[in-house]
Structure formats: C-alpha cells, structure tokens
Amino acid sequence: MIYLDYAATAPMRECAIDAMNDVMRHAWGNPSSIHEEGARAKAVLEDARERIAAHLGCRPPEILFTSGGTESDSTAVYSAAEAGRRAGRMHIVSAMIEHHAILRPLERLAQRGFDVTLLPPDRDGIVQAEAVREAIREDTCLVAVMTANNETGAIQPIREIGELCRARGIPFHTDAVQAAGHIPMNPGEIGCDTLAASAHKFGGPRGTGFLYVRRGLSFVPFLLGGGQERERRAGTENVAAIAGMAAAFDESLAGAEQENARLTVLRDRLAAGLTRIPKSTLNGHPQKRLTNNVNVSFEGVEGEPLLLLLDERGIRASSGAACSAGALEPSHVLTAMGIPSELAVGSLRLTLGPDTDEDAVDTVIEAVRDTVERLRTQSPEWQAKCEGRRAFLL
Ligand SMILES: Cc1ncc(COP(=O)(O)O)c(C=O)c1O
Missing domain, CATH: 3.40.640.10 (Type I PLP-dependent aspartate aminotransferase-like (Major domain))
Structure with missing residues (x-):
C-alpha cells in the first residue's frame, strides 16, 4: 500500500501513541479535579501547552x-x-x-x-x-x-x-x-x-x-x-489526545527542515512525472506550495474513477471533486482559480509524508499514467477530441 493522502490525515506517530497510552494508564484523572489524580492530569495538560507554546514562540x-x-x-x-x-x-x-x-x-x-x-x-x-x-x-x-x-x-x-x-x-x-x-x-x-x-x-x-x-x-x-x-x-x-498532539508536534517540527528538503525533491519528481502525461496540468503555484503537495488535473478523466482504480492498485489518493447529489462537483478551490470545471473534476491530489520514498513516487507515476490512459480510452468525449470533433482544453 502506498499512502499519499497525508493532507486528509496522517498515520499516528509512534511517539504520539506512546504518550497517549501513558496518559490513559497513569494520568487519566480530570485535570480540573483538585485531588492527586486530577493534579497528575493537569501537569500533563500544562506540559503539553508549554511545549506547543514554545514552538510557536507564544505564552502558554x-x-x-x-x-x-x-x-x-x-x-x-x-x-x-x-x-x-x-x-x-x-x-x-x-x-x-x-x-x-x-x-x-x-x-x-x-x-x-x-x-x-x-x-x-x-x-x-x-x-x-x-x-x-x-x-x-x-x-x-x-x-x-x-x-x-x-x-x-x-x-x-x-x-x-x-x-x-x-x-x-x-x-x-x-x-x-x-x-x-x-x-x-x-x-x-x-x-x-x-x-x-x-x-x-x-x-x-x-x-x-x-x-x-x-x-x-x-x-x-x-x-x-x-x-x-x-x-x-x-x-x-482530552488529556491523552493533547499529550499525543504535543509529542507529534515536537517530533514533526524537530525534523521539519530535513524532511521538507527531502519531500521537495520527491514532490518535484512526482509533479514532473505526472505532468509528462499528455494533456495534464499542475494546479497551484509550482514553488510556493507545501513541500508535500502535488495536485494535477488530467483532461478527459474524472477524479472519482481515477481514485477507485488507484485504490485497487493499493494507492491511496484524493481528489478535490466531491460527489454531491449523484453529480461530480468540481472543487470550489480549483474553480475559484479559474480552472475550467472539466479539468477541475479530473484533479488528483497526492500528499506525501514520512513514509514516502522515491520507489513509491515512481510506482505511482506509472500507475497513474496507465490508469489515465485506460479511463481515456473508455471516454467517448476523449475519443471525440482525439478525432478532432471537439477541441482539447490543454
Ligand atoms: C485547511 C483545513 N482547515 C480545517 C480543517 C478541519 O480540520 P479537522 O479535521 O481537524 O476538523 C481541515 C481538514 O482537512 C483543513 O485541511
């Protein structure tokens, strides 16, 4: 399985699971209680607050x-x-x-x-x-x-x-x-x-x-x-969850500089590979974007079937388009950017994370290329464009 949906949610970091387990076992009190169990929970809560505040340079x-x-x-x-x-x-x-x-x-x-x-x-x-x-x-x-x-x-x-x-x-x-x-x-x-x-x-x-x-x-x-x-x-x-959040925040920020440098290389490799697919376009600023985000539209392809076929191949991705009342609604973000709905409904969002490596990126490029080709050959619209009966957008 290749998980490329980190913007939807990220798998829990081990340090967060450990911190939560620890609180659930040993600091389960109500932090507002004045007895010892309460005080223990309160100490965890305030420690989490101090650590998060320190990262933001603000007061707890x-x-x-x-x-x-x-x-x-x-x-x-x-x-x-x-x-x-x-x-x-x-x-x-x-x-x-x-x-x-x-x-x-x-x-x-x-x-x-x-x-x-x-x-x-x-x-x-x-x-x-x-x-x-x-x-x-x-x-x-x-x-x-x-x-x-x-x-x-x-x-x-x-x-x-x-x-x-x-x-x-x-x-x-x-x-x-x-x-x-x-x-x-x-x-x-x-x-x-x-x-x-x-x-x-x-x-x-x-x-x-x-x-x-x-x-x-x-x-x-x-x-x-x-x-x-x-x-x-x-x-x-929710003291346990808050302790887990503080642990994840500490770990994520401690490695952020190195991780962002690593992800930038992978992101650009993925974006370059996907935009080599004919009639595709990168959505969003090419550089002023998060280091883990690639969003590409493929003309003649709808997001949902693309996601389902990728899922069958073990690739977890996302699309801005949402199915609403049986019709595919293009993303409000892409539409606001002036991207035509026909392209907006064919958007694919891939978001990378700590588990993503070069092999995964290359596997995904190949899988998307195959799947896009397959969907296009099944599309009468696409055939009409190829035969010159309709104009391409890209
Ligand atoms: C930009 C942005 N704001 C708010 C939210 C909502 O966050 P939550 O899922 O924690 O309620 C999300 C979640 O996807 C988001 O991406």
Whole structure:
C-alpha cells in the first residue's frame, strides 16, 4: 500500500501513541479535579501547552485546546464576529479558497447580517495581500486567510496580510491546519491574532487541535459550560489526545527542515512525472506550495474513477471533486482559480509524508499514467477530441 493522502490525515506517530497510552494508564484523572489524580492530569495538560507554546514562540495561556481544526476555526470566526457586532463592525474579509470550516460559518454569519467579502485567488491559487488591503473597510471586524491551502498546498502571503491588519487594528485569523507541524511558525511574527491547528495532520490523533489566541484580543467563547481553558473553552480536556498532539508536534517540527528538503525533491519528481502525461496540468503555484503537495488535473478523466482504480492498485489518493447529489462537483478551490470545471473534476491530489520514498513516487507515476490512459480510452468525449470533433482544453 502506498499512502499519499497525508493532507486528509496522517498515520499516528509512534511517539504520539506512546504518550497517549501513558496518559490513559497513569494520568487519566480530570485535570480540573483538585485531588492527586486530577493534579497528575493537569501537569500533563500544562506540559503539553508549554511545549506547543514554545514552538510557536507564544505564552502558554495563549494556547487553547480544542477538538480540532473545525472547532478552532469556528471559535475564531464567531468570536471575532461577536466582538465586531458589539463594536458595530460587521464586515468580514476572507477568501474563496478557504476550507469549509471557515466558509460555512461565514455563510451563517452572512445570513445573520454580516457583510462577507470573499476574495478570489490568482491563477496559482494565491490570495494577494494587495487584494486584502483593498477589501478592508472601516467596519471590517475580521480578516481570515489560510496559511496554506489544503487542496493545492499554495502558501498564502500571511505575513504581509498580518502586517496590514495589525496596522489597521483588524483581527486576523489564519487557518494553519495544513501548515502547522510542517512549517515552523510564530504568530507574533506573522501578526495574526488567532491561528488554528489540528493534530491529525502532523501525526497526532484525530479530534484534537489547538487555537492560538493572542493575549489581549477581545475573545468571546464558542463552547459554553464549565470553566476549563481559563473560561474560554468549556468541556473536560482530552488529556491523552493533547499529550499525543504535543509529542507529534515536537517530533514533526524537530525534523521539519530535513524532511521538507527531502519531500521537495520527491514532490518535484512526482509533479514532473505526472505532468509528462499528455494533456495534464499542475494546479497551484509550482514553488510556493507545501513541500508535500502535488495536485494535477488530467483532461478527459474524472477524479472519482481515477481514485477507485488507484485504490485497487493499493494507492491511496484524493481528489478535490466531491460527489454531491449523484453529480461530480468540481472543487470550489480549483474553480475559484479559474480552472475550467472539466479539468477541475479530473484533479488528483497526492500528499506525501514520512513514509514516502522515491520507489513509491515512481510506482505511482506509472500507475497513474496507465490508469489515465485506460479511463481515456473508455471516454467517448476523449475519443471525440482525439478525432478532432471537439477541441482539447490543454
Ligand atoms: C485547511 C483545513 N482547515 C480545517 C480543517 C478541519 O480540520 P479537522 O479535521 O481537524 O476538523 C481541515 C481538514 O482537512 C483543513 O485541511
């Protein structure tokens, strides 16, 4: 089996499994309890918080533990919106390429009277800082632009965006779910007020994440109930998962520089091999992208059958296209980049990780080449193009 779907989720790192087992056996108490079992769990929790904060160069209380990227994003967005509403500022700037964890809450806010500006990316999948500058208004209460896109890996100019938000005093949220653990990042340097991360993208457990919240930011809690996380996120913390996340974060970042150099070579080899297939194109900026992401479209091929046939050959991949109500919906990210739907539905996302090596890359190039050829020979559309009855897009 060749696993090339690390952007969907990464297998658990051994160090994370060990840390979780240890907590489940020896520190299973409720960290809010004052007795010894509680104190032991609390010590694990605060140790995890300190280690994560140290990687981000922030203060431990600025880290809030959550149930993952989705909750971190919702918390940041709704908090900024509520603070904005109280101050009479109800305009939000974000981007068309954001994950649904940002877009869906924004849709809800729009229904509740917020004015939401969604900026288009350029053809390479990058949202220009200049576009953000132009979109900002007197009543803007939030700018939300992701650190790196989950489909194309395109890295966004978040420092420039952070700088201009800071200069205007506008809260800036970045969804760093795909970048955290892979690229070292410091919210103070980025100039963001909130930053979302999710453990399962860097070898920690699923269902756990964190949200950085800058000290001094006007913050409105999302989950209400008990007084956990300094009254900012109710609910008994999942201490074992949090310990697993901290262990995975430590290990992932310790090796990040070397791993990124190794993955860049493999990524470029894979992209070069796949784009040698006739009528194919790389989606997203060729260099300003995560070191583990290759996203290619093949004209005349739909993503879903391609994925199923690759799966049969033991290759696990993903496509931006999703089956909705029986029809194949092209990815909103690729469509926003101006990629025609016919190409967008044929996109293949391959995301590499620690287990990927050169042999795997070469095997995948061959398997994709064969499978694309096979699907094209079965397609009447493709035949029409080959016979000149229809024009090729690429
Ligand atoms: C960019 C981005 N944001 C948010 C999420 C949601 O994270 P989670 O699965 O931890 O809720 C994902 C998950 O794929 C993502 O890629």
